Amino acid sequence: MTPRRRVSDLTAIGAMVGSDLRQRLRDKSVVIFGLVVPFALILVMNATFGGLNPESIDPVSVTLVSARDDPSAEGLAKAIEMLGAPRVKLTRLTPADDNAQESRLEQSVESGRTDAAIVLPTDFTSSLMGGGRPAVTLHRRSGIGAVIVSYVVDGFVNRATAAARAAVVAGSQGLDPATIAKVAQDTASPAHDLALEIRDAPPGQLSTSGMLVAGQAAFFMYFTIGFGVIAYVGERELGTLPRLRSSPIARRTIVTAKVIVSFILGLVATSVLLAAGALLFDLRYDNLVTVGAVVVAGVGAVSALGLVMIRLASTADQAQMATSVVGVVFGLLGGSFFQITGTGLLARISDLTPTAAFIHGVGIGADGGTIADAASPLLILVGFGAAAAVVASLLPDRSTPR
Amino acid sequence: MGAEQPPDAVLSVEGLTKSFGDRRAVDGVSFEIAPGETFGLLGPNGAGKTTTISMICGLVPPDAGRITLCGHADGPATPQARSRLGYVPQDLAIYPDLTARENLQLFGRLQGIPRRALTSRVDEVLEMVGLADRARDLTKEYSGGMKRRLNIGVGLLHQPDLLILDEPTVGVDPQSRNAILEAVDALAAEGLALLYTTHYMEEAERLCDRIGIVDQGRMVAVGTVDELLRITGEADAVALSGSGAVGAAAAALGELDGVSAASVDGTSITLTVVDAPAHLATMLAVAAESGMSVTDVDVSRPDLEDVFLHLTGRALRD
The missing domain is CATH 3.30.70.100 (Alpha-Beta Plaits)
Known part of the structure; x- marks a missing residue:
């Protein structure tokens, strides 16, 4: 007689989960649809949209030619160096005695050794103060970095011209030279006296690449969750469900095992996608604990949604279709592909989707935010999961054989 | 017909009734199976055989009636009662992406067989169903007959007191069918109580000690083959x-x-x-x-x- 003992829920769940994972790995569907496809999509989307990320603009080299100790030139140099993106390598030159300096600069730009070369006339400041419009020459290459530098130069020249005019007007009003100089300096200076208090935006703003990676990870969470749903519905089609249900195990353990399989696959796929995205697109998750908590809560919420789908779908085809529809709807609504901004009803609904909460939560973690900072998206995810579980418990079981 | 119930019956079914919507699938079915007895449910497709079995296995709750399974008055409601029966569904109930050994190990664990005992029991069952040399192959690579044999092996794994076989020869080639019937014969010879459903009268005649004839949800006759034949008066x-x-x-x-x-x-x-x-x-x-x-x-x-x-x-x- 073969010995037997009471089967605990944990034993039954462990056996079914192990067996299910083995099957999902053997049929390779989880690798293809849980990792390969989303990752390929991230690569494509990042290649398409990722170039808009300021951090991805290449550094530019800028040469500034100006008279030694020209105060306005110092102001321009400061304005250029203050650019955060693109990063600027600034080279200062004084005007050469020969006339060939400008053509050398031109060649340097053409050959790509320099992205932009700015030549200020030697009497730049005095000409301005005299009410003149000194000619500033800018040589530049194509590329967004050089364009940004040219805008900075243009803005500075306009501001300096305005300052000179203010000084001229001040002089005509009989102000003393010291006051006139002060007016001109204040007007031209890029670091004016405004009391500027810089406040960082609240954490949670991902870069374009970060949005894509988190958005796609959230989007494909629904598909990895679908494996559990399909596995359960597949038991019906395979004929194994009656055998499982006639075994001395609690009925709830079968569904629980499927949800756990979904959860594990979702957790692995999402974590791998976020990690690989970070490596490939130079993203940083400053607070891994927060990001981890958001991943767990996000996958948990979507796994609970799987419970609803288990109740609704009676064939594997239906389960696949339901998974795709739910994934696309929540992906679009929650910002997997583009963000829904504003304050309208749609934006509010969008905020309440697991997708949006997941992306927001990952952003907070990436910015170094703590779990307390991420309380809002975490609560949305936990609430969504609980609501889905309640809805699933109210739906009739369609797996009863006839 | 089923009025007297042996005190040590492995299975006793009384007045079992089940409707799906307006359709009464099973209508007051009663019978019992003694230890070591092979009992056949014979009837055409749609007669209510599978629904009756589904209720005995706890897959479908009956609308009325009582099932006593191995002394458990609650029938299959408790895991203890269900652990006493082995079920071989009409459809193949094995996982194609698992090997025969892995299938048996999974269902063995779900039946509560301790790991150490499970290994030797799996070996025994693999020998019994003639799959020991293919134990490491994925079952999706098996022939239909091999899958059927494994399907029966899973039902036997935990050495149940009652084995329920729901039309195990449907869609099987003659050679495999014969092998299955021989296996069932051997199990009956070992003294295992069997509930065997079929719509093939020759199978019922060959295998069963007693037969219940089912039609349109009702048990129209129960008895040995000779007893049933006498009913005709011919x-x-x-x-x-x-x-x-x-x-x-x-x-x-x-x-x-x-x-x-x-x-x-x-x-x-x-x-x-x-x-x-x-x-x-x-x-x-x-x-x-x-x-x-x-x-x-x-x-x-x-x-x-x-x-x-x-x-x-x-x-x-x-």
Whole structure:
């Protein structure tokens, strides 16, 4: 007689989960649809949209030619160096005695050794103060970095011209030279006296690449969750469900095992996608604990949604279709592909989707935010999961054989 | 019909009823199975056999009636009761992306067999169903017959007190079918109680100690094959061939109890006899006493097809 003992829920769940994972790995569907496809999509989307990320603009080299100790030139140099993106390598030159300096600069730009070369006339400041419009020459290459530098130069020249005019007007009003100089300096200076208090935006703003990676990870969470749903519905089609249900195990353990399989696959796929995205697109998750908590809560919420789908779908085809529809709807609504901004009803609904909460939560973690900072998206995810579980418990079981 | 219930019955079913919407799938079905007995449920497709089994296995709750399973009055409601039965569903209930060994190990664990005992039990079952040499192959690479054998092996794994086989030969090639029937024969010989559903009367006749005939959800008759055949009231046809005093033998045989007619055709006598097997020895003795040397005996009996037709007015495979 073969010995037997009471089967605990944990034993039954462990056996079914192990067996299910083995099957999902053997049929390779989880690798293809849980990792390969989303990752390929991230690569494509990042290649398409990722170039808009300021951090991805290449550094530019800028040469500034100006008279030694020209105060306005110092102001321009400061304005250029203050650019955060693109990063600027600034080279200062004084005007050469020969006339060939400008053509050398031109060649340097053409050959790509320099992205932009700015030549200020030697009497730049005095000409301005005299009410003149000194000619500033800018040589530049194509590329967004050089364009940004040219805008900075243009803005500075306009501001300096305005300052000179203010000084001229001040002089005509009989102000003393010291006051006139002060007016001109204040007007031209890029670091004016405004009391500027810089406040960082609240954490949670991902870069374009970060949005894509988190958005796609959230989007494909629904598909990895679908494996559990399909596995359960597949038991019906395979004929194994009656055998499982006639075994001395609690009925709830079968569904629980499927949800756990979904959860594990979702957790692995999402974590791998976020990690690989970070490596490939130079993203940083400053607070891994927060990001981890958001991943767990996000996958948990979507796994609970799987419970609803288990109740609704009676064939594997239906389960696949339901998974795709739910994934696309929540992906679009929650910002997997583009963000829904504003304050309208749609934006509010969008905020309440697991997708949006997941992306927001990952952003907070990436910015170094703590779990307390991420309380809002975490609560949305936990609430969504609980609501889905309640809805699933109210739906009739369609797996009863006839 | 099922009125008396053996006190040690492995399974007792009383007044089992189940409806799906307006359709009554099972209507007051009652029967019992004694330890070591092979009980067959015979009926056409849609008669309610699978629904009856589904209720016995706890897959479908009955609307009315009572199931006592291995002494558990709550029927299959408790895991303890379900652990006493083995179920071989009509559809193959094995995982194609697992090997035979992995399938058995999974279901063995779900039956509560401890790991150490499970390994040796899996080996035993693999030998029993003739799959030991293919134990490491994924079952999706198996032939239909091999899958069927494994399907039965899973049901046997935990050595249940009652094995339920739901039409295990449907869609199986003749060779595999024969192998399955031999396996069931062997299990019955070992003393395992079996509940076997089929719509093949020859399987029921071959395998079952008692048969319940089911039609349109109702149990229309229960008994041994002989008991069921008697229901028709039709007699057997017995032909005796030989030499010697054939006419005298025919006259003497015609006087026997149970013999309703006797006719002579050359060296053969044809008799119409109620329950011929019971009278065969007497008939042979009377023929010999009358001076006839019998060289050949042929008994043609009505079969379960005739019984079903008699009870329902329809053929079994309608």
